[in-house]
Amino acid sequence: MNLATLPFRNLAGQPVRSGLTILGVAVAIAGFIALTGLTEGAQHSFASGIDEPGGDLVATQRNGYSLLSGSLPEALGKKLAAVEGVDAISGLLLNITTAADQANVVISGWPPDSFMWGNLHLTSGRVPKPSETSGAVLGETIAEALGKKVGDTIELQFQPYTIVGIAAFETILNENIAIVPLAGLQESLGREGTVTLFQIRLKRPLDPEGVDVVRDRIAAISDDFSVSTTSDFAGNLRFFRLMQAIASSVSAIVLATAVLGIANTMLMAVNERTFELGILASVGWRPKRIVGLIMVEGFLISAIGGVIGVGLGVLLMYLASWTRLSAGLIEPYLTTTLGIEALIAVLLAGPLGALYPAWRATRLLPAEALRRT
Amino acid sequence: MPHLLELRQVRREFDGGRIVALESVSLAIEAGETVAILGPSGSGKSTLLNLLSGLDHPTSGDVQFTGKTIQGRNAWADIRATRMGIVFQNFCLIPTLSAEENIEIAMMTQPGGAALRRQRALALLDRVGLSARANLRPALLSGGERQRVAIARAMCNRPDILIADEPTGSLDRKNSFATMEMLSDLHRDTGTTLLVVTHDPSVASYCRRHVEIVDGRIVHDGAQDAAEAQRATVSIAERAVSP
Numbered sequence: 001m002n003l004a005t006l007p008f009r010n011l012a013g014q015p016v017r018s019g020l021t022i023l024g025v026a027v028a029i030a031g032f033i034a035l036t037g038l039t040e041g042a043q044h045s046f047a048s049g050i051d052e053p054g055g056d057l058v059a060t061q062r063n064g065y066s067l068l069s070g071s072l073p074e075a076l077g078k079k080l081a082a083v084e085g086v087d088a089i090s091g092l093l094l095n096i097t098t099a100a101d102q103a104n105v106v107i108s109g110w111p112p113d114s115f116m117w118g119n120l121h122l123t124s125g126r127v128p129k130p131s132e133t134s135g136a137v138l139g140e141t142i143a144e145a146l147g148k149k150v151g152d153t154i155e156l157q158f159q160p161y162t163i164v165g166i167a168a169f170e171t172i173l174n175e176n177i178a179i180v181p182l183a184g185l186q187e188s189l190g191r192e193g194t195v196t197l198f199q200i201r202l203k204r205p206l207d208p209e210g211v212d213v214v215r216d217r218i219a220a221i222s223d224d225f226s227v228s229t230t231s232d233f234a235g236n237l238r239f240f241r242l243m244q245a246i247a248s249s250v251s252a253i254v255l256a257t258a259v260l261g262i263a264n265t266m267l268m269a270v271n272e273r274t275f276e277l278g279i280l281a282s283v284g285w286r287p288k289r290i291v292g293l294i295m296v297e298g299f300l301i302s303a304i305g306g307v308i309g310v311g312l313g314v315l316l317m318y319l320a321s322w323t324r325l326s327a328g329l330i331e332p333y334l335t336t337t338l339g340i341e342a343l344i345a346v347l348l349a350g351p352l353g354a355l356y357p358a359w360r361a362t363r364l365l366p367a368e369a370l371r372r373t
Numbered sequence: 374m375p376h377l378l379e380l381r382q383v384r385r386e387f388d389g390g391r392i393v394a395l396e397s398v399s400l401a402i403e404a405g406e407t408v409a410i411l412g413p414s415g416s417g418k419s420t421l422l423n424l425l426s427g428l429d430h431p432t433s434g435d436v437q438f439t440g441k442t443i444q445g446r447n448a449w450a451d452i453r454a455t456r457m458g459i460v461f462q463n464f465c466l467i468p469t470l471s472a473e474e475n476i477e478i479a480m481m482t483q484p485g486g487a488a489l490r491r492q493r494a495l496a497l498l499d500r501v502g503l504s505a506r507a508n509l510r511p512a513l514l515s516g517g518e519r520q521r522v523a524i525a526r527a528m529c530n531r532p533d534i535l536i537a538d539e540p541t542g543s544l545d546r547k548n549s550f551a552t553m554e555m556l557s558d559l560h561r562d563t564g565t566t567l568l569v570v571t572h573d574p575s576v577a578s579y580c581r582r583h584v585e586i587v588d589g590r591i592v593h594d595g596a597q598d599a600a601e602a603q604r605a606t607v608s609i610a611e612r613a614v615s616p
Contacts, residue, residue: 001474002487013469279465282428283479283526284454286447362446367429370465 007296014269018301021265024310024351026307029342032251033313033334036341037154038320039247041333049106049173051230055114055199056206057215058233062226068094071194072225079197079221082185085214086114087203090114092196093185097157099178103145106177107156109185113199120179123167125150133184136161140168155182157188169306200227244247255345258302262353270357277361278369287362294361298354299347306346310339375440376401377534377566378425381581383434385420394420395589398434404533407560409577409597411475412586421586422538422570426459427452454482458527458565460556462539464519466511466526470517472498473507484531497525501555516550524555535559536567553579558570 001009011018023296045068050058059080064070074091081089093109110116112130120137128135136156138148143166148154152163156178169175186192202214211229218227270277280290317332379402394417397478402408402425412418424430424436427449435442438452453459464473476494477487498507499522503514511519519542527535537556541549557579560567571577578597585593 001470001477001491003481006478009469009474275465276467279467280478281446281450282453282459282461282465283425284450284452284482284530286482288447290483295383327475365429366427367423370428370461 003293007293007300010273010293010297014272017265017269021261021301022305022308024261024265025258025302025346026309028254028261028349029309029346030312030316033255033310033338033342034316034320035247035251036338037313037332037334039243040338041317041321041331041337042243044333045173045332047178047230047233048171050197050199050233052171052174053199054119054201055229055230056202056211057200057218059198059200059225059232060196060233062224068096068196070196071191072196072198074193074195076114076222076225077195077198080200080218083192083214083217083221085203085210085217086200088201089117090196090199090201091182092116092199093189093191093194093195094196095157095185095189099142099146099154099156103142104176105142105156107185108177108179109182109195110179111182114182114199116199116293119163120167121169122165122290123168125163125221128164128181132164133181134159134161135164135181137165137167137179138163139175139177140166141172145176146246154178157185159184159188177260181196186297188278197233201231210229211352213295222338237350248372255349258345259349259353262301262350263356264299264353265301266294266354266357267360269297272293272367274364274372278366278372281366282370291358291362292330294358295351295354298352298358299350302346302350302353306342309346310342313342376437377404377406377439377501378402378568379414379437379440380421380424380431381433381437383424383431383436385417385424385429386432388602393589395424395431398586398589398591400425400591400594402534402566402568404566405564406582407408407557407580408569408582408584409580410568410570410584410586411572411574411577413572416586417589418570418572418586419438419538420589422536422568424575425568426457426536428459450482451550454479455530458532458535460520460523460527460535462542464511464516464523466519466522466544471508471510472503472514473523473530474512475522476529479526479529493529494525497529498522498534502526516544519549520544520548520552521555524552524559526592528559528563528565531563532565534568536568536570538570539575540569541571 059072061072077089077091080086091111095107096167097105097107099105117127123140127137136154143312148163150166154161154163157272161180202211215227312333314332321332380398380400383395383398386393398421410418410421418429420429424431427443437443443449451479467478470478473491473494476497479489480493495504495507498504503518503521503526506514506518514522528532540556541552544552553576556567559565567580569576569580577583581597583597584591
């Protein structure tokens with residue numbers, strides 16, 4: 001036995017109390033991971049989904065609240081296409097619906113001449129002909145989930161569509177997409193003449209400085225829309241900022257609760273073990289050493305709880321992403337930053353929670369502590 | 374030559390001065406002495422012991438160790454860690470640790486690795502006849518065995534003084550006798566100063582010097598009367614062998 005193993009022995013000596021506190025910390029960390037991870041997952045899902053069809057820049061309504069509520073006049077496309085350095089543009093109308101009351105489907109309206117059709121990786125069938133108003137291409141995952149194949153029909157936005165192609169995608173958003181002709185979708189949504197956003201493909205070769213120059217040129221056209229890279233645009237949406245703020249607030253509350261939980265447990269532990277701490281003092285342990293022991297116990301509780309919490313959080317993220325509400329829209333997204341944030345929270349929570357109980361433990365004179373059997 | 378331990382005009386109050394446990398107590402303990410502090414229940418003898426060991430601090434007055442006034446918890450902790458061993462009436466063993474670990478924990482403040490601590494703890498348990506029960510927790514030991522573990526713990530850092538607070542108070546006659554014999558042997562073999570707080574004259578008879586305390590004041594301090602010692606020794610021996 002040594003100073004490193006003694007805190008383990010002390011925690012193991014009170015398995016129920018230690019276990020419940022560890023569980024409390026684990027739930028708090030899991031909440032932090034799941035909430036933040038899902039928020040970032042949703043953002044990442046939309047960003048990567050928009051990035052996949054091959055655009056370099058995205059023009060969206062300025063200060064748009066959410067991706068779906070954004071609205072730009074379709075006529076803006078001509079001005080965008082005329083900007084020096086722009087190779088091609090494509091308007092895009094997005095909505096989320098359910099198919100056959102079973103699954104979430106991202107329905108996306110593309111114009112017949114969109115450059116994005118050329119970037120599809122069809123696994124069967126073809127893209128709709130310009131004359132077809134009710135042809136649809138489905139992502140592989142949603143086609144499998146609904147048991148649909150080329151030639152079948154599917155009802156989307158109360159409109160029947162014939163599936164003319166199945167395409168493979170790399171992102172979860174697009175794997176659950178139904179791509180239909182723009183004009184028909186505009187009509188069924190009552191949004192004639194408008195699109196959600198414009199995908200902008202720039203002329204090659206492409207360098208970061210060149211992208212910035214073209215972006216500035218596009219932005220100079222009007223103050224009514226904003227231009228960003230496909231990877232950045234989701235972060236600019238107010239909806240995601242709101243989600244991040246909510247996730248951060250809730251995470252902060254659950255982490256604070258975890259700290260208080262540790263403090264409460266350590267306080268109870270110190271109260272229960274006042275006699276033991278008195279024994280340590282009676283055999284010559286300095287107050288600082290006793291404080292250290294309690295702090296290490298607090299750290300161990302939070303570290304063990306943190307490790308379990310990260311695992312639990314990841315599991316929760318996956319479970320949440322599989323629910324009917326979010327399936328196909330959100331993918332779990334655990335970044336290094338998120339992991340580090342959780343780690344910092346864990347490293348701070350234990351010692352912070354144990355600090356006051358440890359300080360209190362050393363306030364008592366050993367004789368007084370030894371009377372508390 | 375300074376006294377090993379000394380109280381100078383010590384007063385200890387409790388409850389904001391409503392209770393005065395000790396009043397103007399002065400007492401000097403010399404190295405190598407065996408001292409019994411006697412007195413009825415509530416006389417202040419345990420308070421006196423707590424002050425002598427730094428487990429409690431006086432309201433006024435000085436407590437000196439080897440001629441130096443000791444102040445502050447760290448200074449007292451260091452003395453208890455290196456130069457003082459304490460044996461309590463209720464053993465004061467940590468219930469979640471084994472007999473051996475209870476001894477090791479008192480050595481953790483000193484240099485030396487875990488292997489060395491374990492080796493010494495086992496040697497001490499062997500000395501008090503408990504080597505076969507080294508891995509048992511206190512709950513699985515008898516009262517006498519627990520007190521022997523506590524004595525082994527008190528001796529682990531080779532103290533200058535061993536302070537025992539009612540060491541036989543929770544023991545039966547046979548174990549009381551064995552415990553006092555063990556403490557006496559330790560004093561004889563190592564020269565450790567022995568200070569025993571007790572209300573039992575037969576326990577006190579193991580000590581040459583008797584200090585009697587009543588109502589927080591020392592009323593007698595002197596060598597044990599030879600006749601009294603003889604009576605007490607006979608009494609202890611009779612009690613130890615009686616069923």
